[in-house]
Amino acid sequence: MSQFAANLSWLYPHLPFLDRFEAAARDGFTAVEYLAPYGWEAGELAARLRTNGLRQVLFNAPAAGLTPPEMAAAWQSGARGTAALPGQEAAFRAGVQEALRYAAVLDCPRIHVMSGMVPVGADVAAMQTTLIDNLRWACMQAAAQGCQLLIEPINARDMPGYFLQRQAQAHAVLDAVDSPHLKVLMDLYHCQVAEGDVASKLRQYLPTGRVAHIQIAGVPERQEPDIGELHYPYLFDVLDALGYAGWIGCEYRPAGDTSSGLGWRPRDSTPRP
Ligand SMILES: O=C(O)[C@@H](O)C(=O)CO
Numbered sequence: 001m002s003q004f005a006a007n008l009s010w011l012y013p014h015l016p017f018l019d020r021f022e023a024a025a026r027d028g029f030t031a032v033e034y035l036a037p038y039g040w041e042a043g044e045l046a047a048r049l050r051t052n053g054l055r056q057v058l059f060n061a062p063a064a065g066l067t068p069p070e071m072a073a074a075w076q077s078g079a080r081g082t083a084a085l086p087g088q089e090a091a092f093r094a095g096v097q098e099a100l101r102y103a104a105v106l107d108c109p110r111i112h113v114m115s116g117m118v119p120v121g122a123d124v125a126a127m128q129t130t131l132i133d134n135l136r137w138a139c140m141q142a143a144a145q146g147c148q149l150l151i152e153p154i155n156a157r158d159m160p161g162y163f164l165q166r167q168a169q170a171h172a173v174l175d176a177v178d179s180p181h182l183k184v185l186m187d188l189y190h191c192q193v194a195e196g197d198v199a200s201k202l203r204q205y206l207p208t209g210r211v212a213h214i215q216i217a218g219v220p221e222r223q224e225p226d227i228g229e230l231h232y233p234y235l236f237d238v239l240d241a242l243g244y245a246g247w248i249g250c251e252y253r254p255a256g257d258t259s260s261g262l263g264w265r266p267r268d269s270t271p272r273p
């Protein structure tokens with residue numbers, strides 16, 4: 001059975017961010033992920049991980065901007081990455097370097113790199129070329145640190161206009177970049193909303209060895225995995241049958257109290273020593 005990572009950007013919303021580490025550990029999580037560490041000193045976050053016996057398994061490269069206030073403002077104004085944006089190469093590189101600096105201190109092996117929004121009237125072919133060139137450069141930097149970079153298809157209902165929306169599109173980017181340091185983050189919530197046929201897609205893509213991280217949420221409300229149209233007990237069996245040994249990020253908006261809503265976790269997923 002795969003292990004579950006608490007996504008601290010989404011879970012325990014009633015707590016200040018730094019207190020969510022302890023809450024996750026108390027609920028039996030041994031790993032965490034979140035969108036952005038940049039508002040805190042890396043050393044402070046590393047201490048929270050250490051104190052609570054947690055490991056960091058994923059976070060995002062900055063969506064845009066260089067300083068934490070710039071990053072927050074860019075996110076508020078709708079920026080969702082720069083990897084596919086022609087003319088933003090310098091910002092993309094600076095963001096990757098900052099993410100790698102955090103990854104080194106947090107001992108985090110995976111960074112999600114967002115591709116960006118398609119501007120009105122954009123040349124999509126030029127965006128694809130920019131994405132591939134940028135990721136090739138970024139993979140060389142990540143390789144030097146033993147890190148993997150991930151790209152995540154995101155559905156158009158939640159993020160209208162996002163460049164990368166479908167699993168096949170992400171795998172085509174991997175074909176083009178051709179680096180063992182680039183993998184796919186397969187978020188089953190987005191996959192169901194955008195494409196459906198989730199179990200078949202797991203069976204298609206997991207054997208390629210290119211899916212390095214999975215995220216889950218109920219569909220369509222993006223709440224606990226036991227609320228909605230996706231039957232996760234079946235999908236967990238599919239993941240087991242496929243030998244998936246990676247992390248599964250719990251990236252959902254709790255319907256009520258986070259801890260009380262964890263009853264969906266399979267009993268044999270409780271932490272290994
Ligand atoms: O699914 C999502 O929204 C996230 O995994 C993410 O990184 C971008 O918001």
Ligand SMILES: [Mg+2]
Nearest residue numbers: 152187215251
């Ligand atoms: Mg996700």
